[in-house]
Amino acid sequence: MTETSNAPRLATHPKKRLDIIVEAPIMNRLLDLLDRLAVTGYTVVPALAGRGRDGSWRRAGLVSDAGQMVMVICVLDESRVPEVLEPVYKLLSRQIGIVTVSDVAVIRREHF
Numbered sequence: 001m002t003e004t005s006n007a008p009r010l011a012t013h014p015k016k017r018l019d020i021i022v023e024a025p026i027m028n029r030l031l032d033l034l035d036r037l038a039v040t041g042y043t044v045v046p047a048l049a050g051r052g053r054d055g056s057w058r059r060a061g062l063v064s065d066a067g068q069m070v071m072v073i074c075v076l077d078e079s080r081v082p083e084v085l086e087p088v089y090k091l092l093s094r095q096i097g098i099v100t101v102s103d104v105a106v107i108r109r110e111h112f
Contacts, residue, residue: 012105015112018080019096020088021047024068033091034074037084040112042074052098069096075104075112 022030025042034042046107049056076084081101088099106112 001101002038010107012107013109014078015075015104015106015109016070016081017096017102017104018074018076018088019083019100019102020072020074020082020092020093021069022072023096024070026091026095027070027072030072030088030091031088034072037087039076039080039084040073040076042072045071045073047071058068077112 020030031042031044034097050069074084085099085101
Protein backbone atom coordinates (compact mmCIF):
# COMPACT_ATOMS: atom_id res chain seq x y z
CA MET A 1 0.00 0.00 0.00
CA THR A 2 1.41 3.41 -0.89
CA GLU A 3 0.95 6.60 1.08
CA THR A 4 -1.36 9.01 -0.73
CA SER A 5 -1.59 11.72 1.93
CA ASN A 6 0.15 15.03 1.40
CA ALA A 7 0.42 15.53 5.16
CA PRO A 8 3.95 16.25 6.36
CA ARG A 9 5.71 13.50 8.26
CA LEU A 10 6.27 14.23 11.91
CA ALA A 11 9.86 14.09 13.01
CA THR A 12 10.62 11.96 16.04
CA HIS A 13 13.50 12.32 18.46
CA PRO A 14 15.14 9.51 20.46
CA LYS A 15 14.92 9.66 24.25
CA LYS A 16 15.08 7.25 27.17
CA ARG A 17 12.12 6.27 29.33
CA LEU A 18 12.58 5.34 32.97
CA ASP A 19 9.79 3.38 34.63
CA ILE A 20 10.23 3.32 38.39
CA ILE A 21 7.81 1.15 40.38
CA VAL A 22 7.90 1.78 44.12
CA GLU A 23 5.76 1.44 47.21
CA ALA A 24 3.49 4.46 47.67
CA PRO A 25 5.02 5.50 51.03
CA ILE A 26 8.36 6.40 49.39
CA MET A 27 6.87 8.08 46.33
CA ASN A 28 7.32 11.59 47.75
CA ARG A 29 11.00 10.92 48.51
CA LEU A 30 11.47 9.73 44.93
CA LEU A 31 9.67 12.75 43.46
CA ASP A 32 11.73 15.12 45.64
CA LEU A 33 14.86 13.40 44.36
CA LEU A 34 13.75 13.75 40.73
CA ASP A 35 13.05 17.44 41.35
CA ARG A 36 16.53 17.95 42.85
CA LEU A 37 18.01 16.19 39.81
CA ALA A 38 16.12 18.65 37.56
CA VAL A 39 14.15 15.93 35.78
CA THR A 40 11.87 18.18 33.74
CA GLY A 41 8.83 15.95 33.79
CA TYR A 42 7.38 12.78 35.18
CA THR A 43 4.00 11.13 35.56
CA VAL A 44 2.82 9.01 38.48
CA VAL A 45 0.21 6.30 37.94
CA PRO A 46 -1.18 3.79 40.43
CA ALA A 47 -0.10 0.20 40.02
CA LEU A 48 -3.26 -1.84 40.54
CA ALA A 49 -1.87 -5.37 40.55
CA GLY A 50 1.15 -7.36 39.54
CA ARG A 51 3.25 -10.43 39.89
CA GLY A 52 6.87 -10.61 40.90
CA ARG A 53 9.46 -12.76 42.53
CA ASP A 54 7.33 -13.10 45.67
CA GLY A 55 4.10 -13.87 43.84
CA SER A 56 0.96 -11.96 42.91
CA TRP A 57 -0.35 -8.86 44.63
CA ARG A 58 -3.41 -6.64 44.23
CA ARG A 59 -4.04 -3.10 45.40
CA ALA A 60 -7.70 -3.84 46.16
CA GLY A 61 -8.35 -4.42 49.82
CA LEU A 62 -5.27 -2.66 51.18
CA VAL A 63 -6.28 -0.24 53.93
CA SER A 64 -3.15 1.93 53.94
CA ASP A 65 -0.45 3.11 51.54
CA ALA A 66 1.85 0.38 52.82
CA GLY A 67 1.94 -2.29 50.14
CA GLN A 68 0.37 -0.05 47.51
CA MET A 69 2.57 0.52 44.48
CA VAL A 70 2.92 3.42 42.05
CA MET A 71 4.80 3.79 38.78
CA VAL A 72 6.75 6.95 38.04
CA ILE A 73 7.41 7.46 34.33
CA CYS A 74 10.18 9.83 33.21
CA VAL A 75 11.39 10.63 29.70
CA LEU A 76 14.84 12.19 29.32
CA ASP A 77 17.89 12.56 27.17
CA GLU A 78 20.15 9.53 27.07
CA SER A 79 23.03 11.64 28.40
CA ARG A 80 21.11 12.25 31.65
CA VAL A 81 20.33 8.60 32.40
CA PRO A 82 23.48 7.79 34.46
CA GLU A 83 23.19 10.93 36.63
CA VAL A 84 19.54 10.09 37.39
CA LEU A 85 19.85 6.31 37.75
CA GLU A 86 22.65 6.33 40.30
CA PRO A 87 20.82 8.34 43.01
CA VAL A 88 17.52 6.58 42.22
CA TYR A 89 19.25 3.22 42.72
CA LYS A 90 20.74 4.49 45.97
CA LEU A 91 17.28 5.50 47.21
CA LEU A 92 15.72 2.19 46.21
CA SER A 93 18.56 -0.15 47.20
CA ARG A 94 16.84 -1.06 50.49
CA GLN A 95 13.26 -0.63 49.27
CA ILE A 96 10.90 -2.63 47.13
CA GLY A 97 11.24 -1.24 43.64
CA ILE A 98 11.78 -1.97 39.98
CA VAL A 99 13.52 0.33 37.51
CA THR A 100 13.52 -0.18 33.76
CA VAL A 101 15.12 1.88 31.02
CA SER A 102 13.84 1.74 27.47
CA ASP A 103 14.20 3.54 24.17
CA VAL A 104 11.36 5.82 23.10
CA ALA A 105 10.79 8.42 20.41
CA VAL A 106 9.05 11.72 21.12
CA ILE A 107 7.49 14.25 18.78
CA ARG A 108 8.05 17.37 20.89
CA ARG A 109 11.67 17.14 22.02
CA GLU A 110 11.54 20.58 23.67
CA HIS A 111 9.37 19.06 26.40
CA PHE A 112 12.22 16.85 27.55
